[in-house]
Amino acid sequence: MRPIALIATLVFAALLAGLAVLWLTAPRADGPEVLAGLEPDVARGALVFTAAGCAPCHAAPGAEGEARLVLSGGMRFASPFGTFTAPNISPDPEAGIGRWRPIDLWNALHNGTSPDGRHYYPVFPYASFIRMTPQQVVDLAAYLATLPPSPAPSQPHDLPFPFSIRAGLGLWKALYLRPGWVMQGDLPEPVARGRVIVEALAHCGECHTPRTALGGLKGGSAWLTGAPDPSGKGRFPDLTPPALDWSEADLVEYFTTGFTPDYDSAGGHMALVVEDLAALPEADRRAVAAYLKRLPLAD
Amino acid sequence: MSRLRSTILGLGAGALVAGAVALSAQAQGSDNPAVTARQSLMRLYAFNIGTLGAMAKGNMPYDAEAAAAAARNLAALSHLNGKAMWPAGTDNASIEGTHALPAIWEDFAGFAAKGQALQAATEAMAEAAPKGLESLQGAMGPLGAACGGCHKVYRASMK
Numbered sequence: 001m002r003p004i005a006l007i008a009t010l011v012f013a014a015l016l017a018g019l020a021v022l023w024l025t026a027p028r029a030d031g032p033e034v035l036a037g038l039e040p041d042v043a044r045g046a047l048v049f050t051a052a053g054c055a056p057c058h059a060a061p062g063a064e065g066e067a068r069l070v071l072s073g074g075m076r077f078a079s080p081f082g083t084f085t086a087p088n089i090s091p092d093p094e095a096g097i098g099r100w101r102p103i104d105l106w107n108a109l110h111n112g113t114s115p116d117g118r119h120y121y122p123v124f125p126y127a128s129f130i131r132m133t134p135q136q137v138v139d140l141a142a143y144l145a146t147l148p149p150s151p152a153p154s155q156p157h158d159l160p161f162p163f164s165i166r167a168g169l170g171l172w173k174a175l176y177l178r179p180g181w182v183m184q185g186d187l188p189e190p191v192a193r194g195r196v197i198v199e200a201l202a203h204c205g206e207c208h209t210p211r212t213a214l215g216g217l218k219g220g221s222a223w224l225t226g227a228p229d230p231s232g233k234g235r236f237p238d239l240t241p242p243a244l245d246w247s248e249a250d251l252v253e254y255f256t257t258g259f260t261p262d263y264d265s266a267g268g269h270m271a272l273v274v275e276d277l278a279a280l281p282e283a284d285r286r287a288v289a290a291y292l293k294r295l296p297l298a299d
Numbered sequence: 300m301s302r303l304r305s306t307i308l309g310l311g312a313g314a315l316v317a318g319a320v321a322l323s324a325q326a327q328g329s330d331n332p333a334v335t336a337r338q339s340l341m342r343l344y345a346f347n348i349g350t351l352g353a354m355a356k357g358n359m360p361y362d363a364e365a366a367a368a369a370a371r372n373l374a375a376l377s378h379l380n381g382k383a384m385w386p387a388g389t390d391n392a393s394i395e396g397t398h399a400l401p402a403i404w405e406d407f408a409g410f411a412a413k414g415q416a417l418q419a420a421t422e423a424m425a426e427a428a429p430k431g432l433e434s435l436q437g438a439m440g441p442l443g444a445a446c447g448g449c450h451k452v453y454r455a456s457m458k
Contacts, residue, residue, distance in 0.1 A: 062452065064448075229456075233456070234456050249356040249357060249358070250356070252356075253352060253355065253356050253439075256439065256440055256443070257352075257439045257440050257442065257443025257444075258443040258444070258446065258447040259348065259352055259439075259443050259446070262345060262349075263344070263345035263346075263348040263349045263352055264345060264457070265443060265446035265447045265450055266447050266450070266451075267447070267450035267451055267454050267455075267456055267457060268450075268451060268454075268455075268456035269451075269456075271447040271448075271450055271451030272451060274443075274447060275444070275447075278440055278443075278444070
């Protein structure tokens with residue numbers, strides 16, 4: 001083969017391989033049959049909403065009280081890949097997600113795929129929400145629809161090339177998106193309920209677990225062992241013993257009032273998380289504490 | 300030879316200890332009297348909330364008198380005029396040894412409103428604490444929310 005023909009063949013092969021990867025990692029979406037026959041319950045949806053901590057990221061920065069339920073977005077998240085801005089997920093039909101069907105919410109939470117078939121960035125913690133059940137998603141959709149609409153347009157993310165190209169996220173999903181539990185096996189109550197809150201809803205691991213160079217959460221013995229803040233300032237604390245030696249009563253108190261065993265109080269984003277944890281039934285706070293006392297995990 | 304070695308080792312260890320002491324002083328304290336005063340005030344809060352929290356968590360038997368005293372202390376502390384403890388230029392961007400964010404001075408009215416919210420929460424605790432354990436436990440949440448309400452906006456993360 002002449003060199004020019006060889007090069008042409010190689011280029012063609014590379015293009016084919018590239019197309020194959022794009023096809024294999026194209027955004028996935030499920031059809032409405034996934035949610036067929038499920039009846040929504042707004043009250044249960046409110047609990048999912050609170051446990052999943054939607055407001056701490058999607059409410060306007062600095063929103064207090066009732067204003068936390070206006071999910072106009074705008075909070076910014078600095079990271080090594082650029083700065084992300086939380087979008088408007090209020091029920092406004094233009095600016096928000098008012099036109100979404102429950103299956104659209106399912107595909108966003110479970111597949112990281114938008115209704116128009118694009119990849120979401122994993123700053124939206126679908127790597128945790130993938131563990132939500134169809135019923136939880138249907139209930140959450142019903143609750144979100146009851147919230148006040150906001151006409152504030154979503155602000156674009158500020159990302160440099162190549163992270164501005166969403167197609168690459170398909171590869172990320174192929175590497176890191178897993179529906180199984182991190183703490184595996186049949187667990188007794190209340191640990192099992194704690195697992196639902198920690199791993200599926202409250203997405204604790206998204207901040208408190210170290211990531212690979214490509215931004216995937218590490219599992220096993222690294223799970224919830226703390227991580228650098230992606231903004232570059234400080235660290236999210238290790239939640240496993242011996243680094244975290246709080247008793248279950250200490251943990252429940254922290255989730256209820258924000259007070260640490262030294263009677264300092266939660267600050268920063270964790271103060272927003274505590275606002276939601278404090279609004280859950282006390283049994284749920286005890287369940288999270290029971291889960292944390294089972295750490296660390298083995299590899 | 301061995302004496303020389305132990306002298307060198309001793310000097311080295313001494314330098315390490317001195318370095319560590321200097322580092323920890325830098326991390327925890329400040330030369331600024333206003334910063335020292337307000338950090339001391341926070342310790343007084345923490346000490347008194349500690350009594351209430353230990354009862355709320357069941358680490359200490361409920362004692363109406365001790366609970367009332369701690370709660371009254373908190374109410375008194377929240378009513379101190381703290382203005383002189385927060386002079387301009389003592390934010391964490393300007394000086395070392397503080398977590399106070401510049402946002403305090405950009406929105407001093409908002410900061411003062413958090414102080415008023417704390418007064419309301421400590422007064423509610425002073426009402427609630429002597430009335431029994433459940434009543435005390437019920438007032439812990441709002442008290443924590445008042446502390447956190449200020450810290451989430453005006454204090455840099457401690458991590």
